[in-house]
Amino acid sequence: MLNHLWGYLILLGIGFGITTGQVEALSNAAIDSAGEAVTLSITMLGIMSMWMGLIEIAKRAGLLDSMTKGLHPVLHFLFPRIPENHPANEYIAANIIANMLGLGWAATPMGLKAMKELAALERKRLHTDETGKPLTKASDEMCTFLIINISSLQLIPVSVIAYRTQYGSVNPASIVLPGLIATAASTLAAILFCRIMCRRGERNRK
Numbered sequence: 001m002l003n004h005l006w007g008y009l010i011l012l013g014i015g016f017g018i019t020t021g022q023v024e025a026l027s028n029a030a031i032d033s034a035g036e037a038v039t040l041s042i043t044m045l046g047i048m049s050m051w052m053g054l055i056e057i058a059k060r061a062g063l064l065d066s067m068t069k070g071l072h073p074v075l076h077f078l079f080p081r082i083p084e085n086h087p088a089n090e091y092i093a094a095n096i097i098a099n100m101l102g103l104g105w106a107a108t109p110m111g112l113k114a115m116k117e118l119a120a121l122e123r124k125r126l127h128t129d130e131t132g133k134p135l136t137k138a139s140d141e142m143c144t145f146l147i148i149n150i151s152s153l154q155l156i157p158v159s160v161i162a163y164r165t166q167y168g169s170v171n172p173a174s175i176v177l178p179g180l181i182a183t184a185a186s187t188l189a190a191i192l193f194c195r196i197m198c199r200r201g202e203r204n205r206k
Helices: 002-019 023-061 063-070 072-078 087-100 104-125 140-151 158-166 172-205
Strands: none
Touching (some): 023 063, 023 087, 063 072, 063 087, 072 087, 104 140, 140 172
């Protein structure tokens, strides 16, 4: 669906540029965007590599265990079917904390690792070989984690404040309260939706 949407948007942009006589501007924009995409990819690679290294250090130092224990009641409520000592709990806890601090760059690698662990857990439930065919349907835990990660409760949106500072905002931190209200509402709606759908799915499985 998204592939078709992006394809239509690209064709629409090219068609509009040709019909309005902006072919040169269109070509320059395409070249500039390609260069910016490469730069962004390199930047993302460096940042994600750094955070992956920090995650591994935190895991070996026991910090992820401590964070998981602190969030255990929340994780058990949101993901009751995940075993208590499963590795997914550590990555989910770290992802939630990173999102609460507005560190989207840090949350991404932890979210990917959490999804990998949740997928492995679902394969075991379905008695499917981990190296076999990919899952054709996401589990309740995977859907719940994705929705909560998208809603992303943020206490201090560090990344947004940094962007606002970079682009000359007079009061970069003024986004804190509106951001907290908006993300609290979106997270609450996400949790309610997930619990309703998960319970409906449990009834259907019975």
